[in-house]
Amino acid sequence: MSENKLNVVVPKDYNGTPIEVVLREGTAPEQLEIKEPERVMIDGTIDAPYRWLEKRIDLINQKSSNIIVNRDKMGMVLTINETNYYQDVITGVLQPSKEMVEFGINTDKKWEPIKLSQFLKMHRAFFTDKSQNMMLVSTLKNFKAKVNQDIERSKEENGSKVDNYSQVVDSNLPKSFKLNIPLFKGFACEEIEVEIYADVDGRDVSLSLVSAGANEAIEEYKNKVIDEQLDAIRQIAPDIVIIEV
Template identity: 35%
Template sequence: MEENLKITVENGVKELVILKGTAEPVFHKKAIEVKGGSINSALEYLSKKVVDPEIIKHSKIEFCYDELYIKLLYDARERNPDFIEGVLKLHPDLKKFNINSGKTYSPFELSDFIKMNRHYFENKDYAMKLVSRLREFEGNVNRDIEAKADGRGNKRALINEVVESNIPEKFYLELPVFIGQPKQRLEVEISITASFDCSLVSPDLKELIDMQSREILDKQLEEIQEMHPELKIFEL
């Protein structure tokens, strides 16, 4: 549709050229985004990228010990800065054991679980020995209760007695605790209640998670700072 334009020129301008049509679109480069990557994601990005010293001055790292993450915004003053997030997460192989989670199994269920996951044990033969003892456990307790019943409710004591004599006090797993980290040797115990519920507990694992998580973040931040001392780092 034609439009009537009224234009006034001043300061001696004698000619005015008017161009009509569609302007070229403004292009904004697409950012690289990594969300929920492994904890070393920011370090990997910086170590493999040709970093402009001027751009790194306008970039920043944010980290949090409570939520166990490191976030990099590369060229944060740009419309679309690269965003790299690394999170320290428990390894799926560890999570499937439900250690310290309160999850319970019957002795037979736990023996089946151990049998199917014996490749995580430090000693597979030891794992299969544990499988056999768990399968026999409930029957052994019941037989002892029948043989030693004194009418005074000593079932819990008898269960403890059978546990001590038949179930190994502890076993060892070899698997990574966190994604992107090497395998660790973990000591695990089997807790059994008076109703024959079994659960896996490990004080060592709890301590390791609490202590090493901070150490792993600190190590990543230290290497990033050594690589780019001018990069701003903020704790949230």
């Protein structure tokens, strides 16, 4: 039989009132693990830094924050508590739209004629002229290309060599077509003209989509959008330093 002893100290001014002693047995509750503060790391669209500041401007020290702008990468980075290891970082990037990526416009993406035909058929909604879409789908489905090759080889008696090769491709593809798609993620649609470039290597044919107008619009638009975001940030956070790199 176990025996538990308690030492009870009675104060000098004890007046005889009964003293109740409660003995509870068991283990003390476990304390929660102490964890380090978590950093806020957000990657969003180009307006992410402004949206974050808009709701938290009263909670930060603007003098210890900064915004780094990189126009070549079409983005900006907001850093809060820049000297603190647990600094918060909100990144906003002007991202190409899902549609631009899927079409592969102005990229190294190559299409087989039949694959491009199927893709355009399923994305008819982006064509400004639905009849043009139907014509293009049919043309790609029955793509024909006539390749004329001229080869000239000669060898001179003195050892000089001539090796000329030329290739001319005559196809039934239309010169261009028009799409109505967003250039950037989260932005409205723009009308752009797209050209089809054919690369013929013997019997292998690959197509690529090129739009000089889209490329020009992107260059102009990115600076406009970034400047609009910076102006909006200056209105609500005038003391945050903005640095272009």
